[in-house]
Amino acid sequence: MTVRTRFAPSPTGYLHIGGVRTALFNWLFARKHGGQFILRIDDTDQQRNVEAALEPILAGFRWLGLDWDEGPGVDGPHAPYYQSQRSDRHQAAAKQLLEAGFAYRDYATTDEVQAERTAAEKEKRDFVYSRRWMAETDEQAAAYEGEGRQFVVRLKMPREGKCEFRDLIRGDVSFVWAKEQDHVIQRGDGSCLYHLASVVDDADFEITHVIRAEEHLSNTPRQIFIARCLGCKLPEYAHLPYVAEPGGTAKISKRKLDKYLKNRDFKSLCDHGNAIAAAIGHETTADTFNPVIVDFYREVGYLPAAILNYLVLLGWSLDDKTEEFTRDEMIRHFSLERVNKSPASFDPQKLSAFQLRHMQQLPIKQKVALVVPFLQKAGLIASPPPCDTAPLLTKIVEAAGDRLKTAGDILEFDEFFVADEAMTYDDKAFDKRVRADGAATLLSSFRDILADTEPFDRATCEAALRLFIELHDIKIGDIIHALRVAVTGKGVGLGMFEALEILGKDRCLARIGRCLERAESEAT
RNA sequence: GGCCCCAUCGUCUAGCGGUCUAGGACUCCGGCCUUUCACGCCGGCAACACGGGUUCGAGUCCCGUUGGGGUCACCA
Numbered sequence: 177m178t179v180r181t182r183f184a185p186s187p188t189g190y191l192h193i194g195g196v197r198t199a200l201f202n203w204l205f206a207r208k209h210g211g212q213f214i215l216r217i218d219d220t221d222q223q224r225n226v227e228a229a230l231e232p233i234l235a236g237f238r239w240l241g242l243d244w245d246e247g248p249g250v251d252g253p254h255a256p257y258y259q260s261q262r263s264d265r266h267q268a269a270a271k272q273l274l275e276a277g278f279a280y281r282d283y284a285t286t287d288e289v290q291a292e293r294t295a296a297e298k299e300k301r302d303f304v305y306s307r308r309w310m311a312e313t314d315e316q317a318a319a320y321e322g323e324g325r326q327f328v329v330r331l332k333m334p335r336e337g338k339c340e341f342r343d344l345i346r347g348d349v350s351f352v353w354a355k356e357q358d359h360v361i362q363r364g365d366g367s368c369l370y371h372l373a374s375v376v377d378d379a380d381f382e383i384t385h386v387i388r389a390e391e392h393l394s395n396t397p398r399q400i401f402i403a404r405c406l407g408c409k410l411p412e413y414a415h416l417p418y419v420a421e422p423g424g425t426a427k428i429s430k431r432k433l434d435k436y437l438k439n440r441d442f443k444s445l446c447d448h449g450n451a452i453a454a455a456i457g458h459e460t461t462a463d464t465f466n467p468v469i470v471d472f473y474r475e476v477g478y479l480p481a482a483i484l485n486y487l488v489l490l491g492w493s494l495d496d497k498t499e500e501f502t503r504d505e506m507i508r509h510f511s512l513e514r515v516n517k518s519p520a521s522f523d524p525q526k527l528s529a530f531q532l533r534h535m536q537q538l539p540i541k542q543k544v545a546l547v548v549p550f551l552q553k554a555g556l557i558a559s560p561p562p563c564d565t566a567p568l569l570t571k572i573v574e575a576a577g578d579r580l581k582t583a584g585d586i587l588e589f590d591e592f593f594v595a596d597e598a599m600t601y602d603d604k605a606f607d608k609r610v611r612a613d614g615a616a617t618l619l620s621s622f623r624d625i626l627a628d629t630e631p632f633d634r635a636t637c638e639a640a641l642r643l644f645i646e647l648h649d650i651k652i653g654d655i656i657h658a659l660r661v662a663v664t665g666k667g668v669g670l671g672m673f674e675a676l677e678i679l680g681k682d683r684c685l686a687r688i689g690r691c692l693e694r695a696e697s698e699a700t
Numbered sequence: 701g702g703c704c705c706c707a708u709c710g711u712c713u714a715g716c717g718g719u720c721u722a723g724g725a726c727u728c729c730g731g732c733c734u735u736u737c738a739c740g741c742c743g744g745c746a747a748c749a750c751g752g753g754u755u756c757g758a759g760u761c762c763c764g765u766u767g768g769g770g771u772c773a774c775c776a
Contacts, residue, residue: 219776221776286773286774289774300702328774350704351703352703357772359773360774364774373776389770390769390771391771394703394770417705417769423710423711426768441711493714496715497714497723497725499725499726517706517707518707518768518769519706520711520712521712523711523726525711525726526725526727528726529727578739579737581738609736638735655735660735667737669736669737671735671736672735
């Protein structure tokens with residue numbers, strides 16, 4: 177039997193980080209067993225613009241390289257893969273359950289059921305619907321309809337015994353049937369609800385393993401009931417621990433952003449992203465752009481491999497030491513047996529650590545390619561880039577080394593792309609370094625040295641500076657900081673001599689000149 | 701509140717009865733490297749929630765307590 181797993185997003189307009197983790201485990205399990213991974217769109221809730229709300233989700237999957245074998249854009253033997261297009265199947269199932277007596281027409285109003293619920297609450301007993309407005313015969317139904325009532329279809333849940341099943345992650349789980357509610361499976365307007373639709377589609381799609389988040393664990397008995405009554409083969413169930421919020425134990429949620437922002441690490445992850453987004457003119461409402469949404473990482477220039485590597489370790493591990501996995505290694509090693517039972521908190525710092533490691537392993541050429549779109553969006557290079565851009569970029573990216581933690585970090589080195597007159601100064605650094613005692617004089621003298629430095633490469637420049645400090649009997653720190661501010665406008669950056677070489681003599685001299693003028697003019 | 705699930709360093713985790721004076725990773729704290737910032741290197745702090753059993757022996761099995769969480773819709 178081929179393994180078939182599925183991930184069933186509802187088109188909400190964004191891809192949640194916890195959702196990706198669930199999808200990843202489904203994908204890995206299918207790939208590991210040579211099976212199929214199916215994307216099913218749970219859009220029974222009927223919204224206007226399904227395609228628009230779905231696109232960001234599909235884009236996220238494509239970016240991460242989580243390919244689906246059947247689903248939107250990939251037709252398969254069980255199409256369609258949108259639940260809204262399968263309502264005839266769901267309705268047929270509801271009818272079947274009704275006819276077999278596993279479900280009933282219920283003529284209660286919402287208020288009446290609510291009243292029962294409130295009463296039970298008041299008396300401190302468990303609520304179970306009385307079935308008072310249940311119609312099992314057409315006569316009863318006609319009588320209720322005579323009163324002008326409308327019906328919904330409810331499951332007629334067993335009221336004795338237990339529902340026991342084996343969860344691939346949690347082991348044996350057991351629920352008392354009598355505590356399960358007679359859930360509505362079909363609305364008054366005939367449309368069907370999630371639980372019914374999900375079970376029917378899983379069966380139709382021949383899903384063998386339902387791997388989903390723990391929040392569905394308590395839904396499982398009613399789904400098992402539906403499946404059994406429909407005569408469907410039960411899938412295996414595996415309920416994953418959910419991804420917990422940064423620094424907490426509750427399930428991570430897009431809605432609690434304000435709370436997470438109080439977490440220092442989460443905040444700095446956000447700030448970093450926002451800075452890059454601002455530089456490339458990407459719109460950033462907290463609702464559409466934050467670390468709980470996968471899109472955030474793409475926009476900021478994270479590597480899909482790093483995200484996946486971090487995520488796979490959130491609730492799963494191979495052994496006591498292996499942390500780095502390529503996609504293929506993940507597939508080779510993944511198993512549900514090694515999935516943890518307890519929730520794993522989302523840790524921005526650990527994610528960053530993985531991002532750094534993966535960046536370090538990326539060949540320079542690929543880094544350059546990643547960086548180009550950011551520079552283009554920021555208006556720092558033309559698009560398409562002029563043909564002499566590649567060598568320059570390569571030099572910068574090489575010199576930046578590990579300072580480039582995400583592709584978007586290239587924007588911290590904008591000074592290499594702007595005109596000498598357009599370069600901005602970090603005022604604090606300028607005050608501290610250029611206005612330091614004697615700094616301007618030294619800078620001026622060293623400018624003359626640089627003017628005669630040939631060839632203008634890092635080694636020669638360094639030699640020149642070493643000689644200069646020896647002659648003036650100063651320490652390197654007495655001049656190099658001022659030089660850095662003069663040439664780059666900033667207090668921190670690449671290695672000084674790499675920076676000089678990249679800019680070239682003319683630009684360095686021009687920038688030092690401009691810097692000295694600024695120091696002078698403002699001094700008076 | 702009912703039902704269900706969970707419980708090892710701050711975080712992610714290893715551990716499936718003796719090899720655990722509990723290992724790794726991230727963070728943090730020292731130090732080194734150093735022209736800044738990163739990176740890198742070396743070192744350090746830091747955990748079996750508690751109480752009962754079972755057993756020659758328990759982080760590992762059982763029960764209870766406590767704590768945390770999930771879920772209780774004509775949402776998915």
